[in-house]
Amino acid sequence: MKKENRAVIGVDLGGTKIATGMLDQDGGLLARSQKATAGLQSSKEVISTIVDTIEEVRGQHEIAGVGVASPGMVDSKNGVILNGVNLPDWDGISLQSELEKRLGISVRLINDANAAAWGEYVYGAGRGSQSMVYVTLSTGIGSGLVLDGRLFLGTSSFAGELGHTVIDPGGALCGCGQRGCWETYASGTAIARIANEAIAESAAASQMTTLAAAEGVPVSAKHVFQAAGMGDELANATLEQVIHYTGLGLANIIHSFNPDCIVIGGGVSRAGAAFFEPLLKKTEELVMEPYRGTCKIKPAELKDDVGIIGAAALFVDHQ
Ligand SMILES: [Zn+2]
Structure with a gap:
């Protein structure tokens, strides 16, 4: 042809x-x-x-x-x-x-x-995949589904609002009006909130606070990753929590769609192996045995x- x-x-x-x-x-x-x-x-x-x-x-x-x-x-x-x-x-x-x-x-x-x-499916990290789910972790969580080689839109073309799947019914209030949506635990905004709560509760000083203060800004997801890389204990504990919540959402995606690849976009996609390796490990722990080893988790490749x-x-x- x-x-x-x-x-x-x-x-x-x-x-x-x-x-x-x-x-x-x-x-x-x-x-x-x-x-x-x-x-x-x-x-x-x-x-x-x-x-x-x-x-x-x-x-x-x-x-x-x-x-x-x-x-x-x-x-x-x-x-x-x-x-x-x-x-x-x-x-x-x-x-x-x-x-x-x-x-x-x-x-x-x-x-x-x-x-x-x-x-991402045609030109980016999802090239060569058959079924791919794209998830962007930024202010909120956005996602798109490519299933069996086709962009899946659903009845009203609203498919893929995965950020609003509930992972904790008694959890934090989401912008959509529900409680405990995935995006209140795994978006960039959520990472910053979890970090700030940990800082407020901890008596020990954290590099997260020092890094943010040097820039004159509040602690954000970026500072969590930076401080964790420097061996900061509180940042690492925050990161562990974030990886657990992110993995919960990814395990739901794997159980729902059985993709061979999940591509992660947004600011978090630049976090490198320190995020992606433990995230894959955690997700593998959370899925049923037959799903293990079936799905790659990759950072997005296309930029602005x-x-x-x-x-x-x-x-x-x-x-
Ligand atoms: Zn929501």
């Missing part, structure tokens, strides 16, 4: 900027454009700005399609943004049909975590342009 040779475009839509890139079929970035959204007064202006970035990168190339990654809730089947993006008159906007009308090119709209999942790359890859002929 002849491989598609047209270029593809990805748009990463955010509350502060629109970043757009054109890729070849092998994932090489051919052109990139970025515009700030501050000052845009209406959805019409936002759409015109998106179109401008696309026209800028497109030049004279023939384009197979435009993928758009958006934060928040997205109805991918109907190409509608439901909510979660801080842009004027944006909730309920039929972005897919608006862009198709303006551009005369096929457009697909997906949630940013799904875009990242697909990007993961949204652009993943959205564009929706139109890549990847097999």
